[in-house]
Amino acid sequence: MMLRLVLSTMVLSVLTGGALAQEAQRPQVSQCQLIAEKIPNVQYANFTPSASGAPALTLAQVQEDVVITFVGHSTFQIDTPAGISIATDFNGWLRTSRTPDVVTMNKAHSSHYTLNPDPAIGAVLHGWNEAQPGEPIEHRLVVGDAYVRNVPTDIRSWGGAMEPNGNSIFIIEVAGLCIGHLGHLHHELTDTHYGEIGRLDILMVPVDGGLTLGADSMSRIVKRLRSALILPMHRRGPPIETFLSMFDDSFDTQISDNRGFTVSMRTLPKKPLILVLQGV
Template sequence: MMLKLVLSTMALAALAGSAFSQQSERPQVSQCQLIAEGLPHVQYANFTPPASGAPALTLAQVQEDVVITFVGHSTFQIDTPGGISIATDFNGWLRTSRTPDVVTMNKAHSSHYTLTPDPAIGAVLHGWNEAEPGQPIQHRLVVGDAYVRNVPTDIRSWGGAMEPNGNSIFIIEVAGLCIGHLGHLHHELTDTHYGEIGRLDIVMVPVDGGLTLGADSMSRIVKRLRSAVILPMHRRGAPVESFLSMFDGGFDSQISENRGFTVSMRTLPKKPLILVLQGV
């Protein structure tokens, strides 16, 4: 039976036989941060064929494909090779194709969270600290073949003041990929933030042009992250072309006819691609 976990700072989910574990004394090692710390002398992983005479890997043994689907607004559904489903900025009324195992939330608006999630959801991760407002929340969750962690950022309140640690950038590490969701980001990132984030192969970026960050500020973040795939989201009013116009020939762009795509370490584009999924 699935158990809903509202996970607080470094809480330990000691569930025998469960796929969920929240790391405590010995946290999961982040491959995304390890690679980032090695820059500029990073050496990316490559595929080494089996030695002569060794049995070849079958397609079933090489489980590396991740499916990412744009559900709406800031919600994406991420389906891992191991069958885990994760929904970002989950609000309960934008319907995913299945009940997620894990959902992440941010509280800028009701379109980014729900206080009454489906009890069948395995883990509910808030991007803010409910118990100690203003203090950072920390999630380090291993579920199946995925590792979910967060990097807290500040958020702008309705009155205009900045609330410390009210938003989280959630990072999903799966099948060698580092997938980041910037949430309702309200300020440019510091060097400390970039260090905590590490490498992002795929990044989900709000492109509303001002409700979060202006296009110029957001484009600077994207250029520094230098992700292989940039997925615009949270478009309100401003045409997506306004965001695309901030990038030169160092980035490709594509308007997709589909709401989702399949990706792996092998299929990441060599040149950064801004991929606008159907529905954005």
């Protein structure tokens, strides 16, 4: 997969003393939100070469490869160019290849979180507010070359009622990439949500067909975000073809023999690609 997109900006923050701060010491500007214009007519900017045609940054100036591995269920391991490891929807029993520096969690089911994470994990980010249930939680964490933030969403309780701000969409910004994990999403997104999310180059989307959202509703979210790479996850019951059938030929699809891949801004596909990793 090749791309003519140019890496224009990279967020870097160097850890000192080997300790991970739970929150950034200074306000961090999201490179993914900056290109989102006024709601409700959210529009997304394109990356273009400079006027001279030369890249904004060369390979010699920046490390850009990010490794993404599907661990299982809704857990992905994201390894950054600077060696930071981030695990999504970390539940403690799906094992990553190394102890993560950062884990994100959602509380919809026990398969999406653990209240007893390995103490060696540097930062544990809950998608819900433990201290003030119902109130949104906010994470703005800079770790090495990664910036992790969240957009709170509601969840459906076991009784069927909606719990406000019970989960989060987590967004990892690294090496110019905007990577979004929808978590255990239970409702369609509003214009405000889309504005808070901004651009997503890579989207991790649940495709269970009803435990989260039905395929039709979820496909509308995917089509509006129009990420370059769409990674299905959280598949239970319906065959993956049920989800894939919601998209026309404006999206490519690929069934991979591998659980992971390496990606950068320069190698994102030109046309949106739904990439089904091994194990999904």
